[in-house]
Each structure stands twice: as structure tokens, then as C-alpha cells.
Amino acid sequence: xxxxxxxxxxxxxxxxxxxxxxxxxxxxxxxxxxxxxxxxxxxxxxxxxxxxxxxxxxxxxxxxxxxxxxxxxxxxxxxxxxxxxxxxxxxxxxxxxxxxxxxxxxxxxxxxxxxxxxxxxxxxxxxxxxxxxxxxxxxxxxxxxxxxxxxxxxxxxxxxxxxxxxxxxxxxxxxxxxxxxxxxxxxxxxxxxxxxxxxxxxxxxxxxxxxxxxxxxxxxxxxxxxxxxxxxxxxxxxxxxxxxxxxxxxxxxxxxxxxxxxxxxxxxxxxxxxxxxxxxxxxxxxxxxxxxxxxxxxxxxxxxxxxxxxxxxxxxxxxxxxxxxxxxxxxxxxxxxxxxxxxxxxxxxxxxxxxxxxxxxxxxxxxxxxxxxxxxxxxxxxxxxxxxxxxxxxxxxxxxxxxxxxxxxxxxxxxxxxxxxxxxxxxxxxxxxxxxxxxxxxxxxxxxxxxxxxxxxxxxxxxxxxxxxxxxxxxxxxxxxxxxxxxxxxxxxxxxxxxxxxxxxxxxxxxxxxxxxxxxxxxxxxxxxxxxxxxxxxxxxxxxxxxxxxxxxxxxxxxxxxxxxxx
Amino acid sequence: xxxxxxxxxxxxxxxxxxxxxxxxxxxxxxxxxxxxxxxxxxxxxxxxxxxxxxxxxxxxxxxxxxxxxxxxxxxxxxxxxxxxxxxxxxxxxxxxxxxxxxxxxxxxxxxxxxxxxxxxxxxxxxxxxxxxxxxxxxxxxxxxxxxxxxxxxxxxxxxxxxxxxxxxxxxxxxxxxxxxxxxxxxxxxxxxxxxxxxxxxxxxxxxxxxxxxxxxxxxxxxxxxxxxxxxxxxxxxxxxxxxxxxxxxxxxxxxxxxxxxxxxxxxxxxxxxxxxxxxxxxxxxxxxxxxxxxxxxxxxxxxxxxxxxxxxxxxxxxxx
Numbered sequence: 001x002x003x004x005x006x007x008x009x010x011x012x013x014x015x016x017x018x019x020x021x022x023x024x025x026x027x028x029x030x031x032x033x034x035x036x037x038x039x040x041x042x043x044x045x046x047x048x049x050x051x052x053x054x055x056x057x058x059x060x061x062x063x064x065x066x067x068x069x070x071x072x073x074x075x076x077x078x079x080x081x082x083x084x085x086x087x088x089x090x091x092x093x094x095x096x097x098x099x100x101x102x103x104x105x106x107x108x109x110x111x112x113x114x115x116x117x118x119x120x121x122x123x124x125x126x127x128x129x130x131x132x133x134x135x136x137x138x139x140x141x142x143x144x145x146x147x148x149x150x151x152x153x154x155x156x157x158x159x160x161x162x163x164x165x166x167x168x169x170x171x172x173x174x175x176x177x178x179x180x181x182x183x184x185x186x187x188x189x190x191x192x193x194x195x196x197x198x199x200x201x202x203x204x205x206x207x208x209x210x211x212x213x214x215x216x217x218x219x220x221x222x223x224x225x226x227x228x229x230x231x232x233x234x235x236x237x238x239x240x241x242x243x244x245x246x247x248x249x250x251x252x253x254x255x256x257x258x259x260x261x262x263x264x265x266x267x268x269x270x271x272x273x274x275x276x277x278x279x280x281x282x283x284x285x286x287x288x289x290x291x292x293x294x295x296x297x298x299x300x301x302x303x304x305x306x307x308x309x310x311x312x313x314x315x316x317x318x319x320x321x322x323x324x325x326x327x328x329x330x331x332x333x334x335x336x337x338x339x340x341x342x343x344x345x346x347x348x349x350x351x352x353x354x355x356x357x358x359x360x361x362x363x364x365x366x367x368x369x370x371x372x373x374x375x376x377x378x379x380x381x382x383x384x385x386x387x388x389x390x391x392x393x394x395x396x397x398x399x400x401x402x403x404x405x406x407x408x409x410x411x412x413x414x415x416x417x418x419x420x421x422x423x424x425x426x427x428x429x430x431x432x433x434x435x436x437x438x439x440x441x442x443x444x445x446x447x448x449x450x451x452x453x454x455x456x457x458x459x460x461x462x463x464x465x466x467x468x469x470x471x472x473x474x475x476x477x478x479x480x481x482x483x484x485x486x487x488x489x490x491x492x493x494x495x496x497x498x499x500x501x502x503x504x505x506x507x508x509x510x511x512x513x514x515x516x517x518x519x520x521x522x523x524x525x526x527x528x529x530x531x532x533x534x535x536x537x538x539x540x541x542x543x544x545x546x547x548x549x550x551x552x553x554x555x556x557x558x559x560x561x562x563x564x565x566x567x
Numbered sequence: 568x569x570x571x572x573x574x575x576x577x578x579x580x581x582x583x584x585x586x587x588x589x590x591x592x593x594x595x596x597x598x599x600x601x602x603x604x605x606x607x608x609x610x611x612x613x614x615x616x617x618x619x620x621x622x623x624x625x626x627x628x629x630x631x632x633x634x635x636x637x638x639x640x641x642x643x644x645x646x647x648x649x650x651x652x653x654x655x656x657x658x659x660x661x662x663x664x665x666x667x668x669x670x671x672x673x674x675x676x677x678x679x680x681x682x683x684x685x686x687x688x689x690x691x692x693x694x695x696x697x698x699x700x701x702x703x704x705x706x707x708x709x710x711x712x713x714x715x716x717x718x719x720x721x722x723x724x725x726x727x728x729x730x731x732x733x734x735x736x737x738x739x740x741x742x743x744x745x746x747x748x749x750x751x752x753x754x755x756x757x758x759x760x761x762x763x764x765x766x767x768x769x770x771x772x773x774x775x776x777x778x779x780x781x782x783x784x785x786x787x788x789x790x791x792x793x794x795x796x797x798x799x800x801x802x803x804x805x806x807x808x809x810x811x812x813x814x815x816x817x818x819x820x821x822x823x824x825x826x827x828x829x830x831x832x833x834x835x836x837x838x839x840x841x842x843x844x845x846x847x848x849x850x851x852x853x854x855x856x857x858x859x860x861x862x863x864x865x866x867x868x869x870x871x872x873x874x875x876x877x878x879x880x881x882x883x884x885x886x887x
Contacts, residue, residue: 164599166606208616308844309661310654316606391618392606398615460621463605464655481741484664485836489741507741509834517736517834523728524735 050118054177054566057121058185064250064562065105066115067186070152071145072107073255080140081256084535086553088254090243091191091199093555096232096339097239102247112152126155129560131188132165137535138188145560156186169210173565176205176214180565187212187561190258192554194280194318194338194396194445195438196235197226199557200242201399203251212563213251230356230437253560261538262550263522263530267292268301276336277554278531280319281445283333283342286326287476287492287501291528299504302528304515306488306508310468311479314447316392322508324447326490327370327473331361331380334444338555341440346375346448346474346497347428352440359430359439368495369450370478377423382451385410385418389459400442405433448474476501485510522547568877572870579866583859584640590858591636594851600628601652604848626652639855649852651845658856661841666860668738669837672829673822675757680764681815687765688772688811689804695777703769710766718759719832726755736834756833760826764818771814775807782806809879816872820864 052060073087086094089104129145131138142158149156161168169189171181189210191199201207204223205215213219222245225238246252262278264270273285291301303322311323319325332350335342344350347361367375387393388401388411401407405420420431432439453467470479476498477490490506509521514533519540521527527547532538533556541547602623623629627638642649648658691703727735734740739749779785780803788798827839838857845853 163597164603166603167599309651309841310656389618389621391602391615391622393615393618458625460618461625461655463653464626464650466655468654469656483739483836485840486738486834487741505741509737510836520723520728520735526735 052119053564056180056564056567057119057125058127058562059564059566060119061249062115062119063121064253064564066112066119066121066152067149067154067560067562068105068250068253069108069112069115070148070154071105071253071255072148074107076141076144077256080137080144081535082539084259084538084551085256085558086259088256088557088559090247091252091254091557091559092196092239092243093257093553093557097196097236097243099240099243099247101240102243105250105253109148109152116153121153123153123155126157127185128183129156129158129186129188130161130168130184131158132161132169133188134160135534142188159184169212169561170208172206172208172212172214177566180212180563180567182212182563185563187563188255188558189561190556190558192279192556194277194555195441196239196555197438198396199555200226200246201395203246211252211561212565213561214565218245219251227437228435230352230435235437250562251564252562255558255560257553258533258556258558260552260554260556261532261541262552263518263527263532263537263541264548264550265302265522265525265528266546266548267525268528274336275550275552277338277552278319279554279556280338281325281330281334282336282338283345284336286503287496287498290502299502301503301506302521302526303506303508304511304518304521304527304530306486306510307482307484308510308512309484310463311471313390313449313463313468315387315390315397316394317513318394318397318445320513322488322490322506323471323473323479325475326477326506327471327475327479328447329474329476330444330447332440332444334441338441341444345444346380347443350440350443356435356437356439357432359432359443361428361430361443363426363428364497365426366495367474367497369474370472370493371450372495373450373452375448375450375474377426377428379451380428380448381417381421381423382454383446383448384421386449386454386459386462387446388418390462391460392463394445396438397442397446400436400439403432403434403436403439405431407433477506480505568874572874575870575873579863579870582866583862586862587640587855587859588636591639591851591855592632594846594849594854595632595635597849599849601626601849601851602628605653628652635851639852643859648856651853652850653848658852661853662838662856662860665836665838665841668835669822669830669839671753672756672760672826672835672837673819675753676760676764676826677815677818677822679757679761680768680818681811683761684765684768685772685808685811688769689776689799689807691769691773692776692780692807693799700773703773707766707769707773710762711770715759715763715826715828716832718762719755719829722755722759723832736832738834738836756829756835759832760822760829767818768811768814772807772811775810776803779803779806805879809876812875812879813872816868816875817865819868820861 050060050062057063077083077085077087090098090102092098127149129142131142146156146158168182169187173179173181187210193199200223202209202211203213203215203219205220207215219242222238222242226235226242228238229235260278262275269290271288271290273289276282276284289301291299293299305320305322305325307321307323312321314324314328317324330345331347333342333345334340346363346367348364349362351360352358361380363375363377363380369375384401387397388407402411404418406415406418407420409415410418420433422429436442450472453472454462454465457465470482473479476493476496478493480489480491482488487510488508490508492501492503494500509517509526511517515530518527518530518532519537522530522541522544525546532541538549541549600623602619627635630638639649648662650657651661687703691700694700723735726733733755734752738752743749780799785798785803788802827843829835830837830839831843841853842857845857
């Protein structure tokens, strides 16, 4: 349940003080941070227009940089997060696209005060911070940020958003120079990405999103560059440039990279299957996983993520929930870290043209739906077309499908079908009007649905179809029985093209994202596999000798958005 | 009495409509709608606003408040609760699978709390001022004061995790067939739910019994030489039962609405957890259906209590 909406008043005493947060001697940190800040300051200030660009003082880069310097993120991670996070330097996660030449904005309150003074900061002004996570850790983080900002002379109130959160965060004026439509100044949120472009596409001019950045020609050009090529080297250069631009101008303050933990019992044996980004889909080889037999000799695998009242369609939260993970297969297999494609899934083979604008997929001959009917190219093409009308289609998949030739006419209902999709035998050809550098990753996350169950259904209300009470899928397990809100039972699919799974039965307990009962169920031997990002869960699970935790660095950045629209 | 019951039933109809309208207006006044809750803020930035508007239109959310309310009411009069906005599930199906879970839990908790609460209350009254009375009074106060979630978590820790006697939560498992298979799942939530109710019934029963035992007719009964047990149970307890019945009766609607906390702690798939989820998702057809059931239950129970009170206490005359 959400916490009651409330503000953390600036005049109230914060029970987390900066001194309490700092476990190490503060003078050493100051010296190190100051040295780093001095090294970085010339380039940082020099590349940005060091003045407010409108009536909002947050449009002044010096104020934004000051806020970044004011936060001792490492201490917050060590204390509030028990070390279960990584300080963010740049928006993108650590990896091949990380620009090594970024200012880390290490904690330097003196530098922050200096920048605020230069910018003429009005210390009577109070910033409004909004957030939508209702957990205690976030509340603690808000209090810590409030204390850090107060220490450099910036007042801040924090408010938990309830109600229409997305609209409160993402509404933007029609013109980038118009007054802001939202009242808040700072927003705390996250980006869970499959592909690196997801971090920046929302910053384009005119794009409504929580970052509340009006856009600049430089950013628009940099965003276009990251989407202009499938060549990893060119992409790397483009991401280095855009990260530098963001880093210098601090349009958003990246706070930390969240870790994802795979939670497994000692009954489970993955038999060498790789670990990857479990929030999305990759070839995790589950048909070869085994669990120890119970007293009756049955190999039952316990997990969570069963539906509360209906199975969610697999085109929104791509790899979450038991249905998405076990019941449906995709067209291609991504590699575990989502950095490319490992091979064919329902499509046995695929090709991509040199210019990246034509993709062919050839379906396997022997693939079947759980009702025994063959999976056909008609099912796949219908799925592509239907998905374009589904309101909560995942953004990455949506971008791919909208890039197809004729997609715009089809969506505008000027054409009966998407002209860029054609079929011949078992082969589907996709022609794109504009390059989508992530087309293969999209296809690795896209699960076709059986067309015949949706005859006469308006795709806009696809989720409201009775199919989702007991979906017929294509994956290694089929839906057996469901007690909604209690559990779902899945059985191995005999005709699964990679072989019948070795597990006799999957029993999944109903849960939402962030399962509040997972620790309790794990303690009672009712969890063999789950994932979590919750620090308190991690702490509790680490104390259970029969549970194993495997941390994964995933593209999941928690950040502080800064509203730089005019006010 | 029949005329009284008919009159009360007829009054119930406009009352139920009025209350349902108030609930509807209240729900509509909260920010956002079901569509805005279908997407997380992180998904929202990737969503196409036109698609969202199309969904709102398809679900009828763009209609004015009164139109939506009367469409809902019209459906209800035809016996149609409608469909959930988020998943398109027929609400009658949803209630059909959730209500039995809640009723099962409520019935067991109600029986346990009524039986034990009444017995302990009578004992406490008959042993007034003794160590037994004082102990039961303290236990009753503790039972009333400590929240259900605390008892729930303690019970899970002791009986499920440490001793392993009972399942940690849920109502069933795939291999279960009969009620007796599911019984171990019911024990803890039913007992925890009944603790607070037992304490309440006990306090009421004690006070009512003490009051009754001071009446003249009790003295008369004793002076006639009736055995003490007969004086206490047949004469005293019968009168003391009236306020207890009222208390138990008014507990019933709350139980039908579901015990939200107990259902959450024990992962019990009942109406209470559905109600919380639906309010959060602004799935107003579901909220309205549950609210209406609760309202009707309250109204029906109030009539039933009146009738029962008249049966228990012949001095009560209905309709006067």
C-alpha cells in the first residue's frame, strides 16, 4: 500500500543527519572531493551557459551542478542502501558505452555553496521534490537529500505522489519556452532500460516525460546520433558524446545504479544456465533446470509473480510475471545482458540487411501453441499489427514497430495492413522506413499471440479479452490451474521445441512487482526462484542459509529529474 | 412484524442507491483514472497518448460522471455488475471466486469469536472481582488493543516458520481438493481475525451479563429456588444476549467487506485485498460492486437484528 501523502517539512528535525550518514572521517572525503572538483570545474562550467535561461533558477547550470555536489551519494549507499547499489557517474550503467571522462560530482559542499553564490541563489526559496516509491528506504533517502541540501543553503520539501502520478510527472507545455505545467522542481525516479537509447530518447524537444527538460538543439542532435547507426563503434562514440553533454549540463542528476538480485533456493539447479537481466527475456534455458523432488517424488518449482486477477499481456512488462517468463516465447533470444541477440527462438533464423532496414525472420517448422495448433506467420504478423494499438506497449518495441514502412498509415487507419510486413512461406520480411538500431533486441522481447483467440477484439482493449484468464502460450510451460490472487500452476509443455522441461510443475504465488511476501515465502521454503531489487529483502535473504543471492548489474538508474522549464 | 420488514426493505432501496452514488462521486473526485493506473510512470514516457485516449474512450471513461454512474446502475438493475477496467474480468466472476474465501474466513472467525467471547464474558461476569475476572479483563484489553497484523506476524513466525505446523499463507495449493485439505491454511488467519472480535464480544457479554444479573427478575428467580446455573443461563444470559447479538450482527458487514489487514498478512485471496487493489487502481466498477454488497449487507443485517432483538426480548415491539 502507498504511504499516506505527506511532506517532509524543512523545519522539522531530520532524524538522519549528515554526520550520522558519514561513517568515514569527513575531512578526507572533503579533500578528495575538492581536489576532483577543482580538476573538473574548468571544463564543467566552461561548456555550459553559466546563467539562468529563464525565470526558473534551476535553468542555471551552476545551481544544478551545486545540487549534484551537495549530495554524498556514496555515504547514502553505504548507510541507507547497505551497500546494495553503485554510485552513478553518468546516466548509463557501467559498461562499454560508459564515457570515462565524466565528472563524478563527488560530494563537495563547499563547491556547492560557491556555485550557488555565483548563481545568486535565493536561500529563502524552497524546492519541491516529488517521488512515487512508497517504501521506507525512499522516505529515508528523501530525508537525507533534504539534509544535504539544507547544509548548502537549499531548502527542500519532499512529497509522495499519489493519484495520477504519470501525468503529474510528465505533463509538458506545448512550447518548450512556455511556463511549466507541473509545480514540482525535483523528481526522484528511475529508468529500467533494455537498450541504452532509452536513457536519452525522452530528452528530445517536445517529448513529454518525467525529466521535465525542454530540450536543446545540441541534445536533439546528440539523441539523433545515438539512434543513427547499428554500428557498435559509432554508437559508442555517440553515447560518449551525449553522456558528456548531460554530465556537463546536469539536466538530470544520476544518483545510483540499482542492483538486481536473483534469489534461488538450494533445491534448484540451473545446470549451467547463464544469469542475466532477469527483468527481460533471454535464453535462460529453463527447460533444463531441475529441482529436488519433494516427499511424493514430484519435482515442483516454487516462484512468485502469479496473477492477482488476470494474466498481463506480455507486451508491457516484457520479462516480469510468471506468464511472461514461462508461458510465452519470443521470436529471437537476446543474450543475457541484452547487448545483442544470441540466436533464434520461435524464429529459427534471421537476417538483417547492411543498412539495418530490412529484417527477415524464418519461423521454425515444428512450433506449436499450447492448444496444439501450429504457430504461423499469420499469428506473428497479426501480433505486430495489434501491438501498435495496445496502449501500454513497451516503448522499445513500440519504436521498432512504428519504424516499419506503412506503420503510420496503418495506425491512422488509412491502410488495412502495415505495408512494410510481408510473408512468404515461413518467412516474414520487415522493411523499415527509418532505422531502428534496436530492432533485434525488440524482436527478442516480443512474444507473438495466437490470432484466433482475438478475432473481433479491438486491440485497444486487448487486455480486457477473456483470453487472459487462461492464456494459450508458446513457451516451455502451459497454464494448468489458476486460483487468482492465490497461486498459478503451470505444467511442462510436451511439444516445446527445445524439449519438454525437466521440472514437473511450476507453482507460482500471486504477487505484484516487488513481492512483499517473498521473504516470508522464502523462509517457508516456498520460493525456489525470484528476483528482487529491495535492499531490505536482500538483507533478510542473506541470513537464510538455504537461499542463494546472485547480484547482477543491470541498466537501472535511479535519478533526480530537474524541472528546468520556465516558472 | 411482516409489514415492518417490508417497509424496511423498501426503504433500503433508495438508501443503497444514495450511498452508492456518494461512493461513486468520492471515487471520481480522486486524481487520475483507471488508465493512468495501468501504466507506471516509467512506462508512461514510452506510451502513445493517442492510444491512451482511445482506451479511455473504449472503457467509457470519457463520459460525464452522471452518465457513467447511470450506465453502471442500469447494468446493475439488469443483474450485470460489469467488467473490471484493468483486466476486463466479469465482476460477477471476480466476486464468485473472492467472496467464498472471505465468507469462509469470516464465518469461522465469527463463530469462534461468538462462542469463546460469550463464554468468557459470562465466566468473567459470574466471577466478578476474582482473579479469573481480572485476568480475562486484561486479556480482553490486550486483544482489543493490539493490532491484527502484529498477531498475524507473530503467528506466522511461531507456527509457520519456527514450528512448521501451518502454511505461511495463501488459501490453497494446486493439489488440494477438499475443504479439509485447505483447513491448515484457514487456521491462522481465522484465529487471528477472531482474537480482536473475541475480546470485543467478551467485554460486551460481561457488561451485559452484569447488568442482567442486577435485575429484579433474577432476584425473583433465585428466590423461587431455581438452580444457579438456570438463573444465570436461562434468565440472565438470554437478556444479556441482546447487545451481544447487535454487536455480532454489525461485525458481519465488516467481515463481508473483508478483513483487509488479515488478508494482506496471510495472502488470503478475499474481497478485502481485492477492494484495496481496486481502489488503488481506480477500478470503479469493482469498488462500486464491493461497496454495494457491503451497504446492502449492513442494511439487511440491521433489519435482521431488529427482528432477532424482538424475538429475544418480547418487550421490544417492532414498528411502534
